[in-house]
Amino acid sequence: MQFVHDTLAQRVRFASGAAAEGLAAEVAALGARRVMVIAGASEEKPAERITAGLPVAHRHHEVVMHVPVEVADRARAAAVERDVDALVSVGGGSTTGLAKAVALTTGLPIIAVPTTYAGSEATAVWGMTENSVKTTGSDPKVLPRTIVYDAALTLTLPVELSVASGLNALAHCVDSLWAPRADPVNQALAIEGAWALGVGLPLVAAEPDALEGREKALYGAYLSAAAFASAGSGLHHKICHVLGGMFNLPHAQTHAVVLPYVLAFNAPGVPGAEQRLAAALDAPSASEGLARLCERLRAPRSLRDLGMPADGIADAAQAVVAAAPAGNPRPVTLDAITDLVRSAWEGTDAP
Template identity: 45%
Template structure:
């Protein structure tokens, strides 16, 4: 057994169906007496449902969360928080809303309750990504980790099929990179493989039968595990590329992760053979990169950055940004290889081995 260090994250998790009914009790246990409920504009209806559940503890709804957590949005939410005199926040939604709650917590120290309705996994991480002046920066601190996470499978039953697929593969990306992280350990690797397997078996079922509660439960369970992986160890090339594409080119978060992941895995395949074997086993395939591409196709997710508006002319700029201050990666981050990776992802090509490019 290799020597390792494992840090368990101090968060409380409630998982099941109908668990939203416990939100007031959880806010009260954190000392909350008047909280602000956060959501995107599209999920304001669910936010008001949470407000109703909170009763006297509910202050108001701020339905302005946006992708990539722009600093100006956080400043707007802070004004709403101050005018309400709130002593906590409840975030319902995906990574955009939970990211806003984290940004508020970083600035105020207020407690958070996160209620995920997608499979993004942000709720299980002490990581905050914020965008300012067209650049996305990330930081890791326990100050932004939600104190309580309420997983309610019922809230995911209406998640659109397209969003389910991309959100689920976004979650898989966290587990994939955990398997070859510099600070990986056997505990997180177990969670990573189990998380990939749970999502790989549930996402195709959801694509065909969106209201299948068993598949939805499996997917949410897998997303929890994958998010815990993201929160426990460092990430590598895939996440650096996606932060570049999201922050500097304003590409949608989950779709970008879905498209880039197979190509990032192909880039790292020879440098991380043990991780590739575990990914392939979890997917039930022979080749990890091709299997991830095929999973995206099977759930109807996009497979081309070009479809998101990323052009051939954008490749050089993205390469320069992504290689300027690279994250640790099992394979050296080389500009020519990254340029080729992005070109394949832009065109939507099924990943090929390095030898096929030579």
């Protein structure tokens, strides 16, 4: 056994119902005196509640999916104008992504309070969209200093969005099995994360007002993101970044739709990891376990239903092949990716 594993320096606080106390402690530890709170309109009230005791200099509510460059520029300008010294993001992946865009140019520290299972809070990856092209990169400046996890904040997340967001987290687990820097440590995190999500998400769907499923899903989402942060972006995420940027598709739902097809495509190339994933999902094969989970959760099934045009398949496939990471378990050919994207667009059963 031989590998190189990077562990990102980050503090994690996990306690249901304790976001306000956790935030206060972390802001005090930073010595921050002028905090910028980033929260979209849907998170405005909970954000105000849990940040009420903080030295808030500005509340920023313009949060847009895929972080358009012009939106990032306005948030950066607001941070500079208010002379803020720390960022607190309260929300999902788009909110965390906007905080990262501000940190990328200002170097301001981030304390992230996730309200979905997106996982962006545990990675040093940033992403912004301009002219229908989503560009991503990695920089230590954008890694939140602390994550404050409070499962109680996810209780108001509708089941449909919880399912899509949770499957997005599961995609981090799956992609980590074959990503460019996959190693035994992040694979172990990914398998445990897949188990937690496989148990937690059905509980969320069955009892959305109960904390047990929400806590397991949030725990799994963190593990999935920690694995992904180390392993890097594999084929699945390259596909979804292309589709999201090119057609402005909803982020989590796109991941949920595409995942079964990428898993079926790559699983034969990683038989050992596939068997461990199958065991985590309590199924004879990983693809069968994922199919059962998606059916149980009534997950979104097709890119067509998300608004992707049929005439975009060819252009998307070409862009995916150009962006595909080296070392994928199976050759990434134009014909193979065209078939994969077309199947995902149609919503046909994955092989």
